[in-house]
């Protein structure tokens with residue numbers, strides 16, 4: 036039944052979509068951002084209070100039955116309503132992106148801190164009071180649209196700036212380098228990493244023969260391999276990862292002077308990851324983990340923020356580095372060229388419709404504005420072709436720029452015409468230039484009117500299929516990356532390689548990889564080999580680099596290592612960028628009937644004060660009786676919640692509660708897993724018994740004098756004051772992970788498991 040009160044159609048006003056209480060609306064008052072919201076609102080639709088109609092606007096009387104010849108007879112071809120509905124449904128899907136198919140998007144704005152006029156004439160980088168609307172899409176690369184967020188993979192970090200001078204797309208990744216140096220290798224790389232073509236396995240995973248076969252023959256990938264095997268490939272949240280433009284671009288100022296520039300995004304919440312065991316479990320418990328995290332943070336008003344950083348290099352310094360600025364497998368160490376933070380990106384509004392916005396957004400590295408230009412990086416050059424081309428298939432024709440999410444806020448006037456799904460109704464007689472019939476309109480813009488001019492780089496060369504010799508150092512920066520990692524990070528890289536190479540079915544690929552790893556670091560190769568039950572080979576029967584042209588002499592095209600000017604780059608280790616913010620971190624509180632609800636509330640309040648949250652996890656959903664007699668809602672049951680979905684665990688006081696938790700294998704597993712994943716664990720009063728039972732603390736560790744006792748991120752207080760405990764717990768939470776436990780874990784488990792079994796027996800479980 037319709038809830039409609041009158042027969043008039045309701046016009047949907049800008050920003051009036053009642054289903055969202057989102058930030059952009061709260062953000063009203065900043066001209067440019069409003070401009071994009073208003074632009075999008077022209078295409079929004081809401082059904083509240085409206086009649087159901089056909090696509091032609093005809094009101095529908097019966098949406099339950101098709102038109103038939105008799106109520107038991109055949110359906111009639113005449114039923115235009117049935118045919119329209121089914122036809123539309125049949126064509127709902129569009130091809131998913133060839134790569135980066137799985138992604139999540141959000142709206143926001145960018146604001147520069149100070150005018151960058153000295154370096155670039157880009158209008159959105161001039162005025163600190165101007166907010167430029169943006170749409171950002173994060174993604175994984177290898178998996179299909181429905182794959183898990185937690186794959187070990189590179190993450191896409193694509194930003195569309197709707198500037199007053201047209202759209203600028205910064206289509207980057209969360210790693211600053213790439214696998215290959217030349218665009219012509221991209222289809223090979225992607226075919227190798229995607230599920231194998233004969234049986235379409237595995238999904239969203241690089242741990243299979245074809246990927247490592249390709250990599251083992253392409254030493255130029257080794258630097259990137261270090262990154263994708265590192266914790267960077269399994270972020271805790273999109274909100275907690277860096278972004279990079281990867282290629283070297285150009286800034287050009289109003290005087291026409293150009294400089295090289297590398298773009299960075301620096302998250303204000305610091306850099307954080309999960310561990311591989313956790314990632315695999317999250318993939319089962321909540322494959323939408325990153326999507327949900329982004330969505331919820333924005334809904335809760337915890338707007339994700341990144342600073343835009345730039346590394347600027349004078350043109351005269353182009354050749355002063357021990358690598359080539361045009362080589363996308365290299366980064367400029369921040370210790371050599373510091374990153375200047377020039378502005379801030381804030382995401383403050385979730386999309387209204389996933390398909391219309393996140394799926395249909397079309398990024399293109401070629402979308403630049405005056406003041407930003409390209410370099411001759413051969414990967415960048417190939418991308419300039421690919422992004423426009425791919426949309427023709429994905430979005431069905433050349434008019435995808437008219438889709439609301441892709442539409443610039445800057446006016447569009449040109450002589451491009453027609454094509455599938457054309458929306459614009461171009462008026463007038465002329466669609467060519469020059470013309471006299473329209474007074475020459477639309478006319479070209481001078482540079483002083485924001486007309487785009489390409490940087491006039493001098494090129495004087497032979498046409499040649501060849502790679503520059505300056506691109507042949509494939510290992511120095513891989514070594515630099517490995518040497519710059521903390522001990523825990525190095526261990527994770529080694530384990531990742533053991534996992535990935537351990538999944539291979541063709542032994543020679545492992546051997547080739549070990550030889551390549553040995554070029555990066557001998558101990559790295561040896562330790563990976565140990566895990567594979569192999570020895571590092573000393574030589575192979577073929578050259579390291581097999582990606583050579585047919586008539587070339589392979590010996591001339593083998594990798595060379597140049598001496599790096601620095602031994603380590605602290606900027607490359609996530610351990611140096613944790614920050615101490617616990618904002619938006621989630622603490623699971625394990626409770627059963629009879630738990631100390633008053634202490635729990637105090638801890639919850641203390642966590643909220645620092646921007647974190649506490650959620651209850653109980654043996655069953657519904658309510659749980661607190662010690663004080665209050666009934667408290669269980670946010671999760673032990674089945675719907677899991678420690679991998681939280682950042683820390685707290686077990687409150689309460690003899691009956693703890694007794695009931697000790698009877699639940701899921702509760703014990705919850706805490707043990709949090710321990711193994713190096714998360715902060717806390718317990719007060721009787722709650723400490725649960726940690727005792729697991730061997731995470733011994734009775735003697737716990738001071739009964741009221742002070743909380745913290746060791747390796749396990750905070751316990753048998754009879755402590757709750758305030759002191761809360762302060763200690765939050766201090767440990769600020770450290771995020773307690774990696775020293777990784778080496779303790781085995782002995783702790785050896786200790787813990789018999790104790791847990793004994794307790795379970797005593798309890799008759």
Ligand code: HDE
Nearest residue numbers: 132135172191192193207208218221281417418421422425
């Ligand atoms: Fe992409 N890439 N790419 N890529 N890429 C695409 O464009 C391509 C590369 C990146 O959220 C596709 O619209 C080639 C590097 C992101 O919609 C496609 C080459 C970097 C996204 C394409 C590269 C990226 C894409 C697939 C080598 C980091 C997702 C669908 C020459 C700097 C954007 C689409 C989104 C998507 C081609 C290499 C980042 C096929 C040919 C390097 C973040 O056009």
